[in-house]
Amino acid sequence: MPLTPSALVLAAALAVSAAAFVTLRRRLGRPLPAPFAEPRGSAAAGERWALTAAFLPWNKESSRHHAASYAAGLLLHTAIAAMVARLLWSLTGRPLPRPLELALAALLATGLACGLALFAKRLANPALRALSVPEDYAANLLVGAALAGGLAACLDPRALPAFQWIGAALALYAPLGKLRHMVFLVTSRRFWGRFFGRRGVKPAPPVAGEAPRG
Amino acid sequence: MAERMDDAARRALAALEDRLDERTAAYLNACVRCGLCADSCHVFLATGDPETIPAKKAERVARLYRRYHTLLGRIAPRFAGAEDASDEALDALATAAFGRCTVCGRCALHCSVGLDPAAILRFARLMAQAAGRVPKGIQASIDLARATGNNMGIAREDVIETLSWLEEDLRDTTGDASIQLPVDRPGARVYYVLNPRELKFFPLSISAAGMIFHAAGENWTLSSTDFDLTNYGMFAADEAAAGEFSGRIVRRAEELGVEELVVAECGHGYRALRWEAPEWLGRRLPFRVTSFVEVMARYLAEGRLALDPSRNPARVTLHDPCNLVRHGGVIEEQRRVLRAAVADFVEMTPNRLDNYCCGGGGGLLAASEHAAARLEAGRPKADQIRATGAKVVAAPCHNCIDQLGEINRHYKLGVEVKTIAEIVADALTTGGPG
Ligand code: SF4
Ligand code: SF4
Numbered sequence: 332m333p334l335t336p337s338a339l340v341l342a343a344a345l346a347v348s349a350a351a352f353v354t355l356r357r358r359l360g361r362p363l364p365a366p367f368a369e370p371r372g373s374a375a376a377g378e379r380w381a382l383t384a385a386f387l388p389w390n391k392e393s394s395r396h397h398a399a400s401y402a403a404g405l406l407l408h409t410a411i412a413a414m415v416a417r418l419l420w421s422l423t424g425r426p427l428p429r430p431l432e433l434a435l436a437a438l439l440a441t442g443l444a445c446g447l448a449l450f451a452k453r454l455a456n457p458a459l460r461a462l463s464v465p466e467d468y469a470a471n472l473l474v475g476a477a478l479a480g481g482l483a484a485c486l487d488p489r490a491l492p493a494f495q496w497i498g499a500a501l502a503l504y505a506p507l508g509k510l511r512h513m514v515f516l517v518t519s520r521r522f523w524g525r526f527f528g529r530r531g532v533k534p535a536p537p538v539a540g541e542a543p544r545g
Numbered sequence: 546m547a548e549r550m551d552d553a554a555r556r557a558l559a560a561l562e563d564r565l566d567e568r569t570a571a572y573l574n575a576c577v578r579c580g581l582c583a584d585s586c587h588v589f590l591a592t593g594d595p596e597t598i599p600a601k602k603a604e605r606v607a608r609l610y611r612r613y614h615t616l617l618g619r620i621a622p623r624f625a626g627a628e629d630a631s632d633e634a635l636d637a638l639a640t641a642a643f644g645r646c647t648v649c650g651r652c653a654l655h656c657s658v659g660l661d662p663a664a665i666l667r668f669a670r671l672m673a674q675a676a677g678r679v680p681k682g683i684q685a686s687i688d689l690a691r692a693t694g695n696n697m698g699i700a701r702e703d704v705i706e707t708l709s710w711l712e713e714d715l716r717d718t719t720g721d722a723s724i725q726l727p728v729d730r731p732g733a734r735v736y737y738v739l740n741p742r743e744l745k746f747f748p749l750s751i752s753a754a755g756m757i758f759h760a761a762g763e764n765w766t767l768s769s770t771d772f773d774l775t776n777y778g779m780f781a782a783d784e785a786a787a788g789e790f791s792g793r794i795v796r797r798a799e800e801l802g803v804e805e806l807v808v809a810e811c812g813h814g815y816r817a818l819r820w821e822a823p824e825w826l827g828r829r830l831p832f833r834v835t836s837f838v839e840v841m842a843r844y845l846a847e848g849r850l851a852l853d854p855s856r857n858p859a860r861v862t863l864h865d866p867c868n869l870v871r872h873g874g875v876i877e878e879q880r881r882v883l884r885a886a887v888a889d890f891v892e893m894t895p896n897r898l899d900n901y902c903c904g905g906g907g908g909l910l911a912a913s914e915h916a917a918a919r920l921e922a923g924r925p926k927a928d929q930i931r932a933t934g935a936k937v938v939a940a941p942c943h944n945c946i947d948q949l950g951e952i953n954r955h956y957k958l959g960v961e962v963k964t965i966a967e968i969v970a971d972a973l974t975t976g977g978p979g
Contacts, residue, residue, distance in 0.1 A: 360570035361563075367823035369833075371874040381659055392655040392899070393581035400581060404657065459580040461595035462604070464626025466617070467578055507617045508625060512658060515575040520659040522568040530820065531874030533654070535898060 337495035338422055344499035345419075351506035352514050359518075370529040372536075377528015381520040384534065400452070403445040410442020411474060414481040418498040421484070421491055436485035443478040446471060466508045474510070477501045553676040554630035557638075558613060560675035565610075569668045572660040573610050576600055582662060585655040587901045588645050591924040599652035602641040603665040606672065609634065639678035642669035644915035647906035647922075649867035654898055670782035679781045680912035686777040687786050694793070695773035697741040704728075704769050707744050708751070715752050724759045726751065726767060729801075733766035736803040737837070738774040738794055738818075740811050740943040747943065753970035754809065757841060760975050761849040765807070771797035774814035779821060780908030788825035791817055798832055805833045807840050810941040810964045812866030812906070816873050836869060838941045841969055842878035845885055852972040857887040861968065862935035864893070864926070864949060865900035866942035879941055882965055886972040887937075893929040901925045903940075905948025920955050923948060927956035938962045 334342065388394040394401035413435055420427065427435070450471045453459050480497040483490035504510065527533040583589050583598040595601060604626070611618030611627035618627030628634050646666045653661035673679065679687075690696040705728060712726040727733065737758070743750050758765045771793040778786030798806045808815045819834040844850045863883060869875045876897050883890050893900060904923035909915055926949070930938055938953075938960050940946050949962045 355574075359574075360565040360567040363566050363568055364824075367827065367829050368820050369823075369829070385659060391657065392585050393579075393657040396584060397581050400579070401657070404579070456580070458583060458595040458598060459578075462578050462580050462598055462601050464578070465624045466626060469624070507615070509577055512575045512577050515571050516658050518571040519575040519661075522571055523653070523659050523661055526568070526661070526664075527653075530872065532871060532876075532898065536876060 334422070334424070335492060337492040338424070341418065341495040341499045341502070342422055344502040348502040348505055355506060355511070356514070356518065366529065372528050372531030374525040374528045377526070377533050378521050378524035380528065380534040381524030385520070400449070403448055407442050407445040407449065410438050410445070410478055413438050414442070414478055417481050417485070418494065421495055426488065432485045436482055439478050439482040439485065443475060443482060446475045446478060450475070470509050473501055473504060553635060557635055557672045557676040558609070558630055560672045561609060561613065564671060565668065569664050572665050573607050575658050575660045576603065576607065577658060579657055581657045582652040582655060585652045587651070587904060587925045588922045591922045597645050599662040602646050603662045605638040605641045606665050606669045635673070635676045635678060638669050639673035642666050642673055643680050643912055644918055647867070647902045647904065647909055649902035649906050650871040651867070651899070651902065654871065667782055674781050674783050680914060682911035682913050683777050683781050683908045686911050687781060687783060690773065690777060690790055691786065694770060695741045696775050696777060697745055699741055699744055701769050704744060704772065707748065708767060711748050711752055715755055719756065724755060726755045727765065728767050728769050730766035731801070733764050733801060733803055735763055735765035735805045735807050736798050736801050737765055737767055737807045737809065739767070739772050739809050740775055740814065741773050742943050743809065750810070750964045750966055753964065753966035754837060756970045756973060757844070757850065757966060760973050761844040766801065768797055768801070774808050774811055774818065776814060776817035777908060777911065779813060779817045784825055787817065787821065791822035792826055794818065795822060795826060795830060803832055805835060808834065808836050810837055810943065810966060812868030812873070812942040813944065815875070816868040819873060836873070836875050836941070838869070838875055838879045838882065838965055841882045841965065845882060850969070851974045852886050852969065853974045854886055854888045854972055856972045857968055858889070859936040860889040860891055860934060861887040861937040861939055862891050862893055862930060862933040863896070864903060864938055864940040864945055865897060866940065866945050867902050867906050869941060870900065871898055879965055882969060883939055886969045891933045891935055893933055901929060903945045903948040904952065905944060910944055910947055919948070920951060923952035924956070927952045927958060930958055930960060936960060939965050939968055941965045
């Protein structure tokens with residue numbers, strides 16, 4: 332099936348975005364030399380921990396003390412991943428089975444609600460407001476628009492072109508601002524894990540007679 | 546300020562251009578400003594000031610990074626939260642990095658995204674240092690260590706005299722004429738380095754180490770030169786100075802031909818020599834580097850120390866120095882030692898990797914312009930100590946001991962602050978004061 336104009340633009344935007352991310356990663360900064368200090372723990376174990384167990388809610392204070400924000404963030408990001416998957420699927424030009432579309436719609440609606448709640452929190456909490464820059468609000472709204480577009484497209488196929496246009500804008504914007512974190516989160520966790528893993532800090536060494544700690 | 550501002554800005558930006566490594570850059574690009582790190586930081590907990598949220602402090606670097614290294618920051622700086630390297634921006638960067646952050650790393654363990662704000666703040670120090678904005682007291686310590694070989698300017702003759710007086714005193718107290726504080730001993734297996742404050746103000750911790758080495762039958766030595774384990778170059782992110790200071794000790798250890806360099810109880814000194822020195826010097830070290838805390842734990846495990854915990858009946862709690870624990874990986878050894886040496890050991894809450902900084906880390910004790918903020922930032926630690934009901938706080942770090950002493954007086958905690966070696970020496974049943 333030939334690509335529609337909106338699908339073509341989306342495909343091009345995704346390609347540009349991917350190329351921009353590859354360039355950003357390559358030019359990130361001075362490469363780290365291999366360390367000379369004798370390791371105390373394992374860099375690989377630290378990296379594994381950072382990419383797996385570190386996401387568990389009990390392993391960090393930020394999730395233990397802020398369970399609602401953690402849950403909202405988790406749902407928002409799960410919905411974003413589903414939205415991106417739906418966007419990529421749209422390039423095939425084939426519809427999804429109706430029950431799947433409806434399940435996806437429920438997830439996107441939940442993610443959208445969580446995104447809006449986090450947006451409201453940013454506006455309402457004085458400390459968070461002090462930390463925020465204008466782009467934080469804009470990026471949040473752009474993601475919200477993409478989720479809303481995805482939701483509409485799941486419910487009514489006529490909304491698909493609009494979803495693809497918003498998706499293209501999101502793809503082009505992502506390497507420019509804070510949405511970069513979608514790629515650098517993984518890069519950061521890998522560096523973080525290797526650093527604290529080598530030093531024997533994470534995963535924390537076991538204590539005799541106690542359950543393993545994070 | 547005598548020099549033109551734009552020279553300082555140019556140097557700070559050159560540091561950002563040339564010295565930013567890929568790890569720190571990844572961290573700068575990953576922060577989503579969610580603010581969930583706020584209550585991980587003892588400074589924010591103590592003040593409630595949004596300027597002290599870890600990410601807000603890290604933003605001092607991020608704003609400059611975005612302005613000069615991102616497209617959005619170049620074309621729409623206000624929108625992107627980017628800013629020019631103005632005088633005010635550099636002052637704020639230096640205050641955040643040196644005055645409102647001890648680089649304790651607690652936020653790093655709790656960031657929701659998984660980045661290390663403390664690494665960004667170390668980089669902020671590097672930029673502030675390039676811009677000539679190191680606090681005067683830290684710079685003075687660096688200059689004195691450069692000129693005299695140690696950060697308190699203690700002359701070699703005074704070192705020898707103090708150690709010989711201490712040795713005599715130790716023999717009198719223990720009644721053991723064979724006990725020694727050996728200096729510059731050829732063929733020693735262990736080279737023990739000190740914080741110069743021990744020689745000047747806390748000689749009991751040197752005596753305690755002497756008793757423990759003696760009881761364990763160790764072949765060890767002190768050195769009359771290059772004994773200073775502290776590294777204010779590390780605090781200032783001045784890698785040339787930091788490499789010079791640790792290089793002196795490494796060379797001396799090589800001259801002495803020791804197998805093990807043992808660092809007296811000092812968090813940053815341990816981190817500098819154990820973890821950073823090989824990187825600053827660009828080579829592996831031909832000897833092992835350990836903290837005295839690890840050595841005491843090893844002696845205990847090997848049955849080389851006999852301790853009677855009933856000699857330390859008062860309740861003891863433990864302060865975990867950030868550089869020893871979060872940045873050094875020495876987590877359980879101090880606990881094993883204390884459990885063997887005291888009758889009533891109680892943990893602070895939280896503890897280990899989650900313990901709060903005393904508020905005096907990162908060289909803050911030397912930065913008198915931030916003294917009031919430092920005492921205020923010690924409040925979470927004071928609350929932690931009070932909640933334990935302990936009478937003694939064991940702190941394996943002389944920097945922490947100074948700060949804990951101050952918060953003890955300021956917050957009227959009524960505790961005694963000791964090194965772990967002092968507590969162990971009091972419990973020794975062989976070679977101890979009896
Ligand atoms: S928790 Fe991490 S991502 Fe969130 S504001 Fe703090 S440093 Fe940034
Ligand atoms: S390193 Fe420590 S003092 Fe600095 S921002 Fe993080 S928690 Fe606060």
